[in-house]
Amino acid sequence: MIEKREFYIDGRWVDPSVPDACDVINPATEQPVAVISLGSAADVDKAVTAARRAFKTFGETPVDERAALLERIIKIYQGRTSEMDEAIRLEMGAPRRFAREQQTPAAIGHLTATLDALKAHVWERPSPRGGSLLRHEPVGVCGLVTPWNWPINQIAAKVAPALAAGCTMILKPSEIAPLSALLFAEILDEAGCPPGVFNLVNGDGPGVGAAMSAHPGIDMMSFTGSTRAGTSVTRNAAPTVKRVALELGGKSPNILFADADLETAVRFSVESCFSNSGQSCDAPTRLLVEHSIYDKAVALAGRAADETLVDTPEKDGDHIGPVVSQLQYDRIQTHIEKGIAEGARLAAGGLGRPNGLETGFYVRPTVFADVTNQMHVAREEIFGPVLAVIPFGSEDDAIRIANDTPYGLAAYIQTGSPERAKRVARKLRAGSVYINGASPDWDVPFGGYKQSGNGREYGEFGLEDFLELKAITG
Template sequence: MKTTNFYIDGQWVPPIKGEPFYVINPANGRSSATISLGGAEDVDRAVAAARRAFEGWSETRHEDRIAAIERLQKVYDRRFEDIARAISAEMGAPISFARQAQAEAGRSQINNFLVAARDFPFEGPMRPDGSGDHILREPIGVCGLITPWNWPINQIGLKVLPALAVGCTVVLKPSEIAPLSALLFAEMIDEAGFPAGVFNLVNGAGATVGAAMAAHPGIDMMSFTGSTRAGISVMKTAADTVKRVTLELGGKSPNIVFADCGLEDTVTRGVKACFSNSGQSCNAPTRMLVESSVYDEAVAIAVRVASQTQVDDPAKEGSHIGPVVSATQYERIQALIMAGIAEGARLAAGGPGRPEGLEEGYYVRPTIFADVDNDMRIAREEIFGPVLCMIPFSDEAEAIRIANDTPYGLNAQVQTGDKDRARRIARRLRSGMVQMNGVGRASGSPFGGYKQSGNGREGGAWGLEEYLEVKSVSGW
């Protein structure tokens, strides 16, 4: 694979004015590949190709679009190990985790969208009795997709697959930090035999390629996953052309732990969930709110789990966590750890600097802050590293108040042996998702948040709806 090329109109082509960009292996800080950063001219080429392809692809029989995704599924299964190794190299996921979680998430998205799309109701009467207007759901058009580095193939799947399934054409800009899995995905699209122009890939920086996509009059919709700051910029830029914008942004998710939950297992599970993917998940439960009567015991359990969490080279097999993605991310995490200490939070485990024996690369010590006040920076800002904030609460009302006291609203967790209380709290949490008592989210469930965590939902039937316009026809 020539990583400096883009995939436009069914061909691998060099950029018009490409700027070299080095993909850094976070395990050692050294370059592992070189890509090209494109510009507005490359976006123009990709959008033109997508517009030409839209008429034919949108009118293709739904069964034929499904068949194309089924071919992609077979190619993905055959190249599964390639995807896992690319993700491990580009963003530092330990290879076992890259297989079991990262690459597997991409496979799951293909499966989930095939299930959701096969029998999706693209048209039907307005009312159950068949009366009223006839409602048509039609593809919105050319979609600009911007995906992040932390779950690269999962987010590509969450955007590309539903768009293609309903008849849209796409221009994808993956993160320039972790572009290798996206380039592999483009190879798979090509091998699966999608028509030229249906899928296009342009690498580049957000400030250039991303901004050109958001402003482009030939793009009908923007779907962005990343930081809240960047999402705001996409929305502002897209406003001039009144295109649809869906955003999946940051989080500072609370994990509310009551005394009646089975503390050992609950706290252990919560700490591991926070540290998973080296803390680089927008829905990670990074604020653990603990009932005061068991708070000290919970802190002791969390400290023990942190001390047992291994950090090591992502090339090694095992259940350890790896480095964070970049020097910039490493320095940001270090600054926030120091801010937590300066603001008076109790450093119960971990702290600044690298783990012993890992002097190169972007490794962070698994860190527990106890006695955190919810007004502290570490409780309000998304750290995006293996750092957990623990906050005591006295009763249910205070737990809900603290949980909702955040600009974000992506995910929340509730741990209690009282099912009625769990349901009552779930209704009051200002969050797009709530997980109760460690039960995982179902395949194809809607992913998205409230407030500054974004708008719209990805996954399953909800993900398909994001890429459709609704047309009402009278007199049918």
């Protein structure tokens, strides 16, 4: 059992104001692997005090000094990647290979892209017509709230640009998956991050998260999580009129046209939906298929789902692991039940656990066919390995269905026509559009339209989220 009850505040590991033990559960065994303590408003106050004091000097540090800090963090992180692999495996059930090849390296991607953006950024420039100086300055003290599904990815996507901008911060990682965050705090400490610049307080949303959102000493909230929770952050932040950046839920469409390489496109579609056990906010969970290839695509999707391996995270291989918690498992089962009740046809999977995996929060890879876009499984973010297949007629029909969602985080297009791909991509209301299996670089902006949030992360766009713009005239 790992004991991690302390918080990192003002450059030291300190005890919580009021101990409140919380078990960290291994999703594969359903047993505790660590104990942390949940914080309170009093702990947030301590962290904010430290961050405000540190901002007076850190906000004025030269760019070279902040770049050197990021370089030290990168070097130390690279030496501790095996520890990060293990932390992510234990806290959220990522299989060893997936943790090693996808989850852990994400932090390096964000740190290096932010470092490049910092070195290239123009901090002062004349106004377009002259007579004024336009100057970028750090926002100030930032509250960072991160989720459990890509834990170190989202931590690095916020901490790196906040440091680069000259901000100070308080991080509240998910209480479900806090081990990677605690390890990252050790790395920042080893890298010589000045006291008070980075602070970590564990806790839940109603306790620590709400206290951060409402705190008058915090100038900005950057939140990644559900749309429901993002709404709460915004509401709590409103009285202090602080900046709020949100990266929220998604129900991303994946449009498959008849001129695509069908087998390759369907295989990509299923694998992308089920990756990370379906626990990605930008997963292509609605597969829209042109009528003429619909039956064949459904058969191929069902076969791909049946061939998707589900196994324990301890094993090294190309399989998916459990979902993160009993609560999440139960929610997914409820979604599957609703899909069946509404008349969607099961092409693969269904209720219950895969054969041979009776312990652990494992979900059967599931494909629903004959889905209409008004069904529950087409409207709600399920956050599990569940794919909804929807037929469409014309190109305009596909675009209409794709955009008929409260979300707008990502969209996907599979077609053999570059002209069609560009034409359709321009009409999709989503922050990111991926064509024929393409994936972005770390400096490509990430964020959503509509109820998928506001603001953009990654590279120079993430850096700008943490900057104010000042005009000096005269």
